[in-house]
Amino acid sequence: MAKLPSHGPSVRYGIFLVGVVALGTTSAALVRIRSGFVYPPFFDVFRASFFLQYGFFAGAILATLLALASRFHLPRVIQSLSYFVFHVCLLWILSWGLVHRAFGIELSLGSVMDLFAHPQSIAEVGFTSAEFVSTVIGAIAIAVLLAAISLALVSRVTQKTRGLWSVALLIAFLFIHLPVRAYCLYQIDRNQAAVLAYDDCVACPLRSETLIPHLRNTRFATADLASSESNLRYYEKVKAMPLPQLSRRPNILWLNIESFRADAINPESMPNLERERERFQIRLQNEHWSGGNATQFGVFSMLTGVSGHHFANFQKFAVKAPFLRLLLANGYQLCGGKGSYFSFNQLNALLPEGMKLPEIRRGNPAKEDRLTIDYYLRERQSPSVGPRFDFIPFDATHWPYWFPSEHEVFKPAPLSQNSQHVLRSTTDMQGVRNRYRNACHFIDEQIGRLFDDLQRRHEFDKTIIIVLGDHGEEFQERGQLTHAAVLNDFQGRTLLWMHLPDLPPAKISPAAPTTHLDIVPTLLSALGFTEDILFTQGRSLLEQPKRRDILALCENGFRQPLYRALVTRTYISRWAYRPREYLFSGVQRRDGEQVSGDDWLGEVRSDLNEAAQMYEVLPDVSQPPRKFDGP
Known part of the structure; x- marks a missing residue:
């Protein structure tokens, strides 16, 4: 068979x-x-x-x-x-x-x-x-x-x-x-x-x-309004332009806190900062936005006054951060807190030669933050030759939020030892929030050490002090955990406090919303300039208040953002980057409700030129610098 x-x-x-x-x-x-x-x-x-x-x-x-x-x-x-x-x-x-x-x-x-x-x-x-x-x-x-x-x-x-x-x-x-x-x-x-x-x-x-x-x-798309020739002139100009002398040379202490939510400072979580609140003339906590919802775009925009959309081209044309070059040309000692911070995402390409990047022993972020402050305080014991610029990054507030046991103030706060945190549900968020607040409490102690040192030296009132976040942080308010995803209020908004010597102590209230693009022009104004000599895309916060009706921010991506997020009063629309245009890729209401109708489109269309000036269109360097409007 x-x-x-x-x-x-x-x-x-x-x-x-x-x-x-x-x-x-x-x-x-x-x-x-x-x-x-x-x-x-x-x-x-x-x-x-x-x-x-x-x-x-x-x-x-x-x-x-x-x-x-x-x-x-x-x-x-x-x-x-x-x-x-x-x-x-x-x-x-x-x-x-x-x-x-x-x-x-x-x-x-x-x-x-x-x-x-x-x-x-x-x-x-x-x-x-x-x-x-x-x-x-x-x-x-x-x-x-x-x-x-x-x-x-x-x-x-x-x-x-x-x-x-x-x-x-x-x-x-x-x-x-x-x-x-x-x-x-x-x-x-x-x-x-x-x-x-x-x-x-x-x-x-x-x-x-x-x-x-x-x-x-x-x-459906919006045009990329940038001129490649004009932008190329910009890179060439700011790369090699002569830098003027400063009429004022105060020390600058720049405290950058990772994933710093706009609501992070309060008496329970950050008592040292809360105690010094009234000494900061600029305190923006409700409508201040980073340059994007990822570290590279936030840090780039704060140090340059230019949108993170241009980060890749700054690297391509070897353009160093003009503000840091200005300080270096005026005898400032520049220090970056810890070198490893700038190596991630190649942010070190922005830094001019001569900026010191200390090698801090590797450990968990809380240990590194403490060692960074230890190093700074040891350095300050030696007499300084010339004014100082110190950029100090704090990383303890990065997921999964690090802190020593003595700072476990808010409980329960279990540590997720591995990537299984991605399986968390909304019912687990209390533990996540507690860890974040404990990390803030730890960072606040380190900031308190810095403030105590300034007080002992009688230098607090003579120093420009900046406290801010590179971006915000989300605890699933819009269905996401942490940041660098779909941009919304919780990931994009952060906090900015500025203490400016030689100015009255009264609170300065610039028109909201503001962004990290505004920091460098504000510092130029505080240092005595009456015009934006560095050709930034921002506004001085010391100028006559003028409301923006739209913001253009970076969303997702590595050195080149994948999306341009347009933030208006009610909506955030996202636009996928393509050569010479931005393709519409979705819209959300800022309050989390459903989008219906085309009201969002009217808000966007009326202010597209303003959005472009904050994003792809760089200032025309063939024209004189923009003068700051007096308060």
């Missing part, structure tokens, strides 16, 4: 491909869009189909790769390498989805490579070093295993089976994909924010309509 052929290999082959389809679908479905959208008809069907198409796409690609590689009898080494590359890409998309679901961050290869280049930064993004290394090794091992399985399975089935699976998965993909793209085109032509958000926020866009000329209508 003839033996029937075994179907075991074909079944296993099919199960493997179905597993890839499931993994691809799951990777796409992990993406979590956070905003108050009004959804169009059949949106739930669209969303499920949108995710499913990625699963069938992954399955079809692998099935076709398996069929072609064996049909053309490629060497086993080439086959193995191609399967390995495919599975690495699939795992990358899975990782992209996991990171986006946890943090709202759109992962980039640049940010991952920066973690390899600066291992000390791994803890700052919520991983332990052991987790990061084991994750990378594990991902490589899984990709090798899946490649080996692919190679083993493909050799056990017939060419007919391989071809049938390839065709079947391709047909299934097109059956799902074409209606999804038709729905997307229809809704995107009507600027439907929810569909736009999903279409933009993917690791691998599947916009097949772009293959057919003129099929896709022009997407």
Whole structure:
């Protein structure tokens, strides 16, 4: 009796491909869009189909790769390498989805490579070093295993089976994909924010309509108003312009607190700062915004008075922060607190030669913060030659919020030892808030040590003192934890206090909203200048108050922001950066309610020129500097 052929290999082959389809679908479905959208008809069907198409796409690609590689009898080494590359890409998309679901961050290869280049930064993004290394090794091992399985399975089935699976998965993909793209085109032509958000926020866009000329209508966008020639003149000018003498040369103490919420200072959490509140003439806590919701954009904007949109070009053209160059040219001793702070995200490219960057022994952020203050106080025991500029960063308030046991004032405050913090629910937020407040309490003690030193030297009243955050921090008020994701009030707003010598002690109340762009021009004014000699994009907070109706901030990204966030009175809209234009990518109400109607668009359109002047359009250096308006 003839033996029937075994179907075991074909079944296993099919199960493997179905597993890839499931993994691809799951990777796409992990993406979590956070905003108050009004959804169009059949949106739930669209969303499920949108995710499913990625699963069938992954399955079809692998099935076709398996069929072609064996049909053309490629060497086993080439086959193995191609399967390995495919599975690495699939795992990358899975990782992209996991990171986006946890943090709202759109992962980039640049940010991952920066973690390899600066291992000390791994803890700052919520991983332990052991987790990061084991994750990378594990991902490589899984990709090798899946490649080996692919190679083993493909050799056990017939060419007919391989071809049938390839065709079947391709047909299934097109059956799902074409209606999804038709729905997307229809809704995107009507600027439907929810569909736009999903279409933009993917690791691998599947916009097949772009293959057919003129099929896709022009997407709703605003023009990039910058002139590349004018901006190039700006870089060349500020890089080499002669720097004038200062009529006043007070010491400057710049205290930058990581993830500093606008509501962080209060008598319980930060008693030392609260006690000195009235000595700071400028106290902005309600409507002061960073230059973005990530460290690199916040620090860049505060030190330059220029939008973080230009961070990459400052690096490209080797432009050092003009304000720091001005101080150095006037005999200031510049010190950056700790060198490791500026190495992350390559912020050290902004610093002029001659700025001291102390090497502080590595440890958890709270230990480093204390050692940084210890170093500063030791340095101050030696007589200074000339005035000082000290930029002191505090990192204890970075997730997961670090503090010594004696500062566990607010309880319970359990430490999340690993990246499982991404699974936290809203009911866990009290412990998170307590850890943050304890970290603030610890930093406040260190600031108290600085203030005590200034008092002993009788230098408090003679020193410019700045207390601020690089950006804010969210505790799931809009569905996100920490920062650097979809920009909102909690991630973008921070705090700015400034003590300015030689000015009356009365509180100065500039018109809200204000931004980090305003810090450098304010310092120029406080140092005796009557015009913006450094050509910033900000305004002096000592000028006649004039309200802004719109802000343009950096959102997501590494050295180049992925989105421009436009903040108006009621809304925050996001615009994806493309060459020469910004594509509309969604809108949210600042109060968290749903967006309905087009009121937001009216607020944006009326002030687009003002937004451009704060973002892509740099000042015209062929014209005289802008004069400061008197108070």
